[in-house]
Structure formats: C-alpha cells, structure tokens
Amino acid sequence: MKDFVGKVALVTGTTGIGLATARRLAAGGAAIIACGIDRSANAAMRAELESSEAGALVVDTDVS
Template sequence: MKDFDGKIALVTGTTGIGLASARRLAAGGAAIVALGIDESANAAMQDEFDRNGAAALVATVDVSVPDQVAQAIAAGVGRFGGLDVIVNSAAVHPYGTATSTDFETWNRAMSVNVGSIYLTAHYGIPEMIRRGGGAIVNVASVQGPACQ
C-alpha cells in the first residue's frame, strides 16, 4: 500500500520544492491539486503527471488572491472529493535592503510568502475537517534566515 493512497493534497508552487513535493505525494498515491503562477511550469507539470497516470489538477493561480485560492480549492475538492494535505511552498524572493525595497515589492513578498499560508488554511481547513482532519506543511527556504 502506498503511504498517501486515497489522500488529496494541495501544493502551492509548481517549480522547485513545490514540484518535488507534488511528485513525492503523487508517487505515494495522492491526488494532487497544484497551484502556481507560472503557466509554462504548470503546463509541464500537468503533462508530466498525466503521462505518469497521476491524478492531478494543476491551476494557474496567484496564491495571494483570496478568490483565486478559494476557487482553486473548490475545484480540487469538486474533482477529487476533499482535501487531506496542504503543502505551502509558493514564494517570491525579491532582493534588497529595507531602504532599497519599495513598499509594493515588500507587500507582494508578504502576500505570497505569508498571506498565501493563511489563505490555504482559511479555505482548506474546513475541507480537511469534513474528512476527519489532515496535515499542513509550511515550507521555508534559506532565503528567510539569509536576509537578502
């Protein structure tokens, strides 16, 4: 038996750690709902999962926009029947100091890197509760402590 058989996993970020996480979950038997902003990466991910027979819905979503996250989670629940796992790995990494970074760039980074965690929890936890619980994994990279 595979370790994620019968589970439905939401993964934010369709490149890097998000892609690797989705691959591992799918290899373990999970159905995948993947959200990313990079259309070409999303298409490549969907194609890979389709070729490998993995159950996947890859959507172009700005994870900092509440309505987009809510609609994507609803679409995943509609297709696969629920939600068991959330892996938050979407991130942007603007480089600059506090004095050289403009406020809009700062807000964008906070909305994607922190706000998206709230949004997936806000819209995802009720679905997880309906299935008896679940797990949330929030991924951080070296960019956090590096302070670049």
C-alpha cells in the same frame, strides 16, 4: 511505498519545492491539486502528473 493512497494533497507552487513535493506525493498515491503562477511550469507539471495513478489538477493562479 503508497503512503498516500486515498488522500488529496494541495500544493502551492509548481517549481522547486512545490514540484518535488507533488512528485513525491503522487508517487505515494495521492491525488494532487497544484496551483502556481508560472503557466509554463504549470503545463509541465500537468503533463508529468497526468499519468499518475491518482490523477492531478493543476490550476493557473496567484496565491499571494
């Protein structure tokens, strides 16, 4: 289902629940903006979601 086409989602965290949420939203057509502190997890998410239709921006940051 493409429930989120034309939407932008901000996801905090690039592992665990954040990663699962970003995957589901991207699969639904949302553009993803994700931020996380773990650089290797960020790179992995970036590589995985770059191929999504809506695109993804993953930023190395500490949101605390």
